[in-house]
Amino acid sequence: MRGWREGLWHRKPVKGRVVVDPRTKRLVNRIRPGEIAVIHHRDLDEVAAEGLVSAKVAAVINAAASISGRYPAQGPRLLLEAGIPVLDSVGEAVIHRLSDGDEVKLAGEVLWLNDRQPLASGNRLTWIRWREKMEEAHQRLEHTLGPFIENTLDYAREERHWVARPLSLPPLRGQWRGRNVVVVIRGPGYAEDLYALRSFIRETDPFLIAVDGGADALLKYGWTPDLILGDMDSVSDRALRMAGELVVHAYPDGRAPGLERVERLGLSAHLLPSRGTSEDVALLVAFEGGAEWIVAVGTHSHMVDFLEKGREGMASTLLTRIKMGAKLVDAKGVSRLYQPRVSFARVAVLALASAMPVAALLWVHPRLFEMGRLCWTTLQIWLT
Incomplete structure (x- = not known):
């Protein structure tokens, strides 16, 4: 079936207007x-691919390889499962030659501009190609892991003083000392895990800290x-306008492009210069502010997570987790661990409990009793 779909994709052109942005998370x-x-x-x-699927794009043109074989990237699988055509490795020049709103046609492995001019060619992403690259990535995993660990340890030695010192918090209005804090990061499975925590959030009313796109979730x-x-x-x-407070994570030298x-939106924000990733800083902010428990949703916690973010190590995250210890509760994957099931026994008990008051009413009311008996007789005749 997949091979048939891939052959159909190859024959059927896809036309539409383009939206161009080298950064996928901005484009979605x-x-x-x-x-x-x-x-x-x-x-x-995975997160970028989920965004493209949710946006219901007609196709994806990637200047680079959606899966290079360097590590097992999961995003291409999601696009294939959604049936979204993907043309890979068309070259960086396409980013500069196309503008938002340009009309293009995707036919086979060729990208056409305005249905007349061939603009670029590339490699069609197929299940066969994805499996080949995944196998290559698993074979290379040991060679990728070694440098990643070395990089992590090298930077951990440099950054150990940063994480050991208390983080200097800006004068925030919100206070969470002694309260639970939920920190939402835009990582794999973040939306599903957040949904799985809805009862906890509803019942405990924690302080909610979002890291960038986690606010929209x-x-x-x-x-x-x-x-x-x-x-x-x-x-x-919309999220920026609705939030209680904003903190822009700045570089250690004070530069803050996000400010x-x-x-420009007419909003105000605190600046927090710091090393590490924004999610590390958010967790430390919750910790230094005196949170009782810190529940992290969507965190990046392993090599593939960080390679997908373009980081060759995870020093600051390793040190942050060491510092926070047992106070940090990681909810990553909780939605996959447990999903409520409705059993036949529970449905039967519920149906019986619902039927008993009706049966009692039919028994004590003569007219209803006769009507019920008539319906039962009719049903028996119909079944036979």
């Missing part, structure tokens, strides 16, 4: 259903983030 916030995404994303990560399920922290490049304008966007 502005592309509309039926448009074609033009990206430059080597080894497409909170809004999706009806919760407003008390604080958004990050470089502000993958969060919606310009916040000010």
